[in-house]
Ligand code: ADP
């Protein structure tokens with residue numbers, strides 16, 4: 316039996332695919348959501364997982380751990396009683412619990428799982444997630460990107476037309492927004508962004524803050540009475556109140572503390588005003604992914620709400636206003652990812668109906684080199700970061716740019732390779748340096764730098780002096796020491812086709828040839844139309860973005876066929 320698991324920052328879920336539909340599995344408490352919280356009970360020397368651990372967050376903060384997904388793939392150590400554990404080990408405890416709950420519920424053993432991960436997870440974070448599965452006794456051959464899982468849950472694979480989805484995921488403490496593109500059976504995460512310190516918890520804090528502000532002003536509570544445990548009590552009341560915001564028009568909080576009862580009523584308007592800064596932090600990343608994916612709100616076909624906090628009316632309304640579309644939320648937002656993961660699990664266990672989905676990925680950062688501003692000599696030039704692969708480019712990818720040495724009598728070029736987004740190289744992360752000797756006697760000293768980035772975070776940097784076709788190569792591993800030289804070599808052999816500039820690829824050349832001939836035969840408006848399309852196609856080839864090229868090519872080809880049919884109607 317293969318299951319699908321949403322291993323969330325706040326909550327985790329498990330489900331499976333059964334006779335054509337998703338079934339989510341309840342835990343021992345009969346609930347679908349298991350809090351991703353671990354606690355150590357010193358008295359009984361046992362580890363508690365889920366809701367029982369969450370309750371201890373108040374009484375026993377010291378030995379309770381939450382939010383560890385943030386540290387997945389890092390070497391951070393959490394102290395849990397006498398144990399020192401890393402995030403992947405803590406995650407494995409959650410997975411073990413889910414597995415056990417499912418086995419009890421189904422009465423069969425579970426060996427394999429598809430687990431969802433954020434689209435921006437790096438190779439190391441993905442490996443750590445797989446490892447967590449292994450530690451829990453689960454085979455994890457396949458991870459699924461969370462936005463892709465959401466898309467699948469909403470039947471993205473059943474679409475025949477090219478479709479753009481915006482997946483809006485506001486969880487407990489993280490905000491992820493992604494754009495998915497579905498095109499001829501391929502689902503791609505085109506862009507992803509967000510704010511990893513924004514989520515439902517911030518809205519709860521606002522309510523708790525409003526409560527104290529009100530009672531401090533009316534002098535019913537004094538500053539010095541606000542202890543950590545009083546705060547926690549108010550926070551819990553605020554959380555309950557928040558969950559009801561969608562169903563009540565007169566929200567109210569009642570907190571009983573040390574034989575006093577504190578009441579607080581407010582209007583939705585009051586709350587909205589206070590939450591305004593949070594809403595602003597939602598708007599920015601949405602704009603950014605749209606720009607990164609080169610899309611406008613009107614070219615988004617569907618908007619999907621994911622994450623418990625997207626249930627809040629102010630958030631839902633904001634999304635609708637921003638994207639001018641009624642967002643989909645008929646699958647409960649905090650269960651969408653688990654639905655998608657369960658469908659993918661069904662796909663894995665060979666349900667043919669969902670077979671041809673390919674999930675591709677994006678590079679989370681820009682990758683580039685240090686370069687001098689043009690037309691200046693070394694003495695007065697400014698060094699800046701020149702991206703070769705921009706962030707959110709679909710991987711695997713291969714892109715190149717041309718450069719030339721700054722000084723006439725320079726013998727060596729030193730290529731410094733960086734990852735990051737800043738204009739200033741020193742604010743980015745240095746990945747490696749490639750020193751290349753300039754061949755003797757060149758007329759044209761310009762050279763090409765090509766970056767080839769594969770799905771596992773391996774970056775190959777190649778410089779070629781174009782005149783003599785002299786190439787030097789450097790390989791940078793995202794996760795050093797995990798691949799042998801031979802494996803790396805094989806990997807890049809497979810990527811060879813990518814390295815050809817798309818303009819040099821036979822099919823594209825052929826199409827351009829056809830267009831060139833037709834251009835000579837046409838006149839007037841049709842000639843202008845064709846000319847414009849040739850420009851569009853050439854520009855697309857220059858982006859070296861294979862998905863974009865495929866789309867443009869399809870349109871270009873059909874225009875060519877139409878125009879051709881008009882002058883030669885047989
Ligand atoms: P994660 O993806 O971080 O694991 P979830 O998607 O489960 O998290 O979302 C958890 C957050 O959703 C919590 O902050 C919780 O308060 C919030 N939430 C859940 N249901 C509602 C609701 N009906 N209204 C408002 N917030 C909600």
Ligand code: MG
Pocket residue numbers: 323324486622652
């Ligand atoms: Mg989530």
